[in-house]
Amino acid sequence: MKLNNPLERVRDVIHSGMGEAGEGRTFAFINLDQLDPSPMQPRQNINGEAMEDLRQSIAAHGVLEPIIVRRKEDRYEIISGERRWRACRDIGVEEIPCVFKNVSDTEAFNISLTENVQRNNLTPLEEARAFWHMLDTKIARNQSEIGKILGIRQQRVSDKLKLLELPAEVQAFFGNGKYQDRFTQKHGEILGRLNDSVGIREAAQKVIEKRLSTRETERLVEQALSKKPKEEQKKARLPRRLHVSRSRHGFCLKLTFDDRRDSIEDAIGELLKTIEKLRKDFAPKEGFAPKEGASKERAK
Numbered sequence: 064m065k066l067n068n069p070l071e072r073v074r075d076v077i078h079s080g081m082g083e084a085g086e087g088r089t090f091a092f093i094n095l096d097q098l099d100p101s102p103m104q105p106r107q108n109i110n111g112e113a114m115e116d117l118r119q120s121i122a123a124h125g126v127l128e129p130i131i132v133r134r135k136e137d138r139y140e141i142i143s144g145e146r147r148w149r150a151c152r153d154i155g156v157e158e159i160p161c162v163f164k165n166v167s168d169t170e171a172f173n174i175s176l177t178e179n180v181q182r183n184n185l186t187p188l189e190e191a192r193a194f195w196h197m198l199d200t201k202i203a204r205n206q207s208e209i210g211k212i213l214g215i216r217q218q219r220v221s222d223k224l225k226l227l228e229l230p231a232e233v234q235a236f237f238g239n240g241k242y243q244d245r246f247t248q249k250h251g252e253i254l255g256r257l258n259d260s261v262g263i264r265e266a267a268q269k270v271i272e273k274r275l276s277t278r279e280t281e282r283l284v285e286q287a288l289s290k291k292p293k294e295e296q297k298k299a300r301l302p303r304r305l306h307v308s309r310s311r312h313g314f315c316l317k318l319t320f321d322d323r324r325d326s327i328e329d330a331i332g333e334l335l336k337t338i339e340k341l342r343k344d345f346a347p348k349e350g351f352a353p354k355e356g357a358s359k360e361r362a363k
Contacts (some may be wrong), residue, residue, distance in 0.1 A: 091131065092158040094285055097138055100145050103172045105193035108186055123157040126151065129160035133171060142171045143178045169202050177213050187248035191223040199290045226251050230260045233267045241269055249277045253284055262287055 069276060130144025141148055151159050166174065169353040178194050179185045185193070194209055196202070203209040206224070226234065229251055236246040248268055254263045266287065268282055 089163055093161045094151050094158055099140050100131055101140055105176050105189055108188055118154050121150050122154050126159055129162045132161045144174050144239055160232050186237050190236055191226045194220050194224055225255055230264050245271055245274050250280050253280045256284055
């Protein structure tokens with residue numbers, strides 16, 4: 064399938080005596096079968112209504128902006144423009160206009176990420192994972208450097224990275240078309256204040272089910288936070304089940320519990336933890352050897 068594409072006006076010039084694609088050229092039409100998506104593509108959620116709109120646009124007007132590729136052995140790897148490539152493949156287009164760049168893996172990732180960030184093509188979680196990849200692979204040393212590389216504010220980087228601290232079940236809401244309007248980055252930032260995975264999951268479920276706004280979510284979180292001190296005070300008033308005292312002869316452990324099953328289990332659990340801690344604290348250290356004659360003195 065060939066399209067009525069303004070870029071096709073230069074096709075004859077490009078294909079006339081200029082050698083193989085990529086050899087001394089910066090622009091060419093390449094068959095879709097010769098192109099591969101990048102394994103470092105930060106965008107994970109590619110399908111959806113926006114993709115269908117792109118297919119219709121390309122079918123009507125062609126690919127108005129070339130994709131960016133680099134040579135990989137006898138094939139080409141897409142640096143930027145994977146959605147256009149997929150849309151063309153879906154509607155049966157044979158070739159796509161490409162711009163060549165001779166770049167390293169790091170540079171290719173930065174180009175792809177920068178384009179997606181500038182176009183707001185990424186979900187908050189995709190952006191957060193991409194920022195983490197930059198830190199993990201030493202592309203950037205810190206959040207400030209990520210901002211400089213991508214031309215964005217450091218605060219944006221910091222806000223996104225905090226989303227990775229949310230429970231996995233809550234992270235799954237980002238980018239899910241079903242919850243796209245009901246669970247935003249702002250919702251995630253507010254819930255992160257709870258610092259309690261169980262509480263965050265329960266609150267997130269309420270946000271989804273009741274379609275809470277960010278302001279309503281803030282009230283929900285504030286109510287949960289106001290209850291915490293009272294619960295902590297209750298825990299502080301609970302009787303200690305294990306009492307440890309130390310004398311010159313060693314340690315004395317006193318265990319107290321009532322006839323409730325949970326009381327017995329809690330007391331035994333606390334006892335085992337204490338024994339393990341004492342074992343570690345007073346175990347002989349590696350490399351330790353008693354002074355010569357010390358054992359003889361003890362024997363006397």
